Amino acid sequence: MKKLNELFTTENEMAVYSIHSDSRYVLPHSIFFCIEGLTVDGHQYVEDAIFQGAKCIVHSRELDNYHPKIQYIKVSNTLNELNRVADLFYDSPSSKMKVIGVTGTSGKTVVASFIHQVLNEYCKAGYIGTLSLMYNNAQIETPYTTPETVFLQKHLFQMAKSDVKVVALEASSYGLALGRIDGVDFDIAVVTNIGDEHLEFHGTKEQYVACKQKLFEKVGPNQYAVINNDDHFARKMKEVTKAKCISYGMNEKSDIMATDVLLSLEETIFNLYIGDQINRIRTPLLGIHNVYNLLAVAATLKAVGSDNEMICQSLQKNFQVQGRYEPYTSYYGAKVIVDYCHTLQNYKDIFQFVDKTKNPSARVFVVLGLPSKREIRNREKIGELANYYVDHVIITRSDERGESLQAIGAMIQKPIVDIPSIIIEDRQIAIEQALQLASKDDIVMVLGKGHEDFMALETGKVAYLGDGTIVENIIKYEGELENELQWND
Incomplete structure (x- = not known):
């Protein structure tokens, strides 16, 4: 807790218990900062903040209403003030x-x-x-x-x-x-x-x-x-x-x-x-x-x-960051790499790395899905890289955000003319398909989600099991299935 006059030049000694820049989370006896963001202007939510319990409003533009029991502080830049006050409020x-x-x-x-x-x-x-x-x-x-x-x-x-x-x-x-x-x-x-x-x-x-x-x-x-x-x-x-x-x-x-x-x-x-x-x-x-x-x-x-x-x-320690070049070996001996791979350079790096280090007779499979409404200009470029470096491409879901997978996939597939490519809607099935096709010494790259345990939709998110977990489950299932077949024989 801080007093208002500890945070601003004012004689008001009102107790401040929290500070906020999002009106949805405002608590009683708090300060609300009207931040002008990329798509949202905090000045539009002053009344909501007051209803939630804000007792002080920090703003940079004139407001439509002023309440007698609310402290208003006008500044030239609310974001600068938020940074200054937040540092003070939490004792630097x-x-x-x-x-x-x-x-x-x-x-x-x-x-x-x-x-x-x-x-x-x-x-x-x-x-x-x-x-x-x-x-x-x-x-x-x-x-x-x-x-x-x-x-x-x-x-x-x-x-x-x-x-x-x-x-x-x-x-x-x-x-x-x-x-x-x-x-x-x-x-x-x-x-x-x-x-x-x-x-x-x-x-x-x-x-x-x-x-x-x-x-x-x-x-x-x-x-x-x-x-x-x-x-x-x-x-x-x-x-x-x-x-x-x-x-x-x-x-x-x-x-x-x-x-x-x-x-x-x-x-x-x-x-x-x-x-x-x-x-x-x-x-x-x-x-x-x-x-x-x-x-x-x-x-x-x-x-x-x-x-x-x-x-x-x-x-030299065995540190591993989840979803970053995370290695697995399938039950049948295929190498599997799970990677977040969110830039064009990331795709180029991993394709070139696999190309340089693989067994000459090994086939290379890639499961990839590109997010919609982001990096649209890179879709065909990634398709070109895949066409040059790998043998089989499976395109699947990854943060669609309202755009259809077929539209995304069509752009990726356009330059893929020398190798097979297919679109599989369900990401788990796409990964299963790649691992089932891969034999000993083949390589499967599962790219685009890495550590993430969600799929982003146009609004909100839905839970996702995670690429690494899916790969582990498939490997475990392959082993159990093989043991069962051997036992039945």
Whole structure:
């Protein structure tokens, strides 16, 4: 609880028990901030907020009605005020912990999750991002990769109260653009890579890069910026930061480097250079992109003060992020990879990885489904990649959001002219079909949902068993069926 005059320049000492920017969740004796969002203007919901119990309204435009028992505070920018007040209301929680912000087009979840898993072995650590919010063995679903301001500050407060020492936070381009982390104090900023995604939101590549740079503007001279030296646009983070930079890469000279990389479907091996020290790293993580992810983790661990031995030991642990290059082996010996795969580059990376590492005689099957109303321009491009790299394509459901699967599938299928492709409505049946067709040493890629346990509709969501769970159930069923057949014989 705070008094209103602790949050604003006013003589009103009214007790404030909560703050809100969504009128649906307003509680008695609270402040409601009229945030002008992308599609909704909070000024339209002032009366709803008052009905719910708000006693103070923070607004930037004139209102239709003013109630005598309600405190009104007019400001020039309600979002800036929300960030300032939320930080004050929750006692500036980010200043009481080391906060590591991870941004980039892809790899954010893997890097942030690995940082959390590694540091959690040495101190109380937290994670906030795509997978959920995690600390003290608790797991809380988050509405967005980077949660909105009040949710974020509230849970950072709970973390600080629970003696969490370090938090790995995914900083998405949406979260940065919408000012959700403007009130967070960051100690380390990390960038994975900058691709051509999300331009439907940001408009141009330059605006997208500028949005990512906001994170690096927030770290100061005594803090650290972790930069991918091999990515031209990621290097642009150096232009705006005052922080001490730690670079990583494989091609450009960097503080932390990987060379002599050996890829396989079972593991990845490479030489890790930390300054002049060389170490041979063996990891169960698959793919060249995961080498970059591990380099980002190594550079971040260096920034928090870890020694080289601890870094090398950490990179070789059997950490796995749910739904990210998650490996399985079917009962009949086919290799199965489940991956979230939400950008065009992700598809290209996994197709090329499988193509380079598979047995020459192996067939490659892919089950994929692309979300509607997003990345429409990439549908045919993904179809082109599939036509070039795989042998069989099964197109299925994935977050339709009101658009028919047949319409989505037709665009993907258009460039698939050299190999068989089919549309199967039910995603579970599509995965079953692929595993039934695959023989020993064949490869099945199940792409597009990863860790997600829901399907997004035009309005709302419906529960979904999950790609990994479905694959596990099929493998278990194949084993039980085979045992039953042998017993009957």
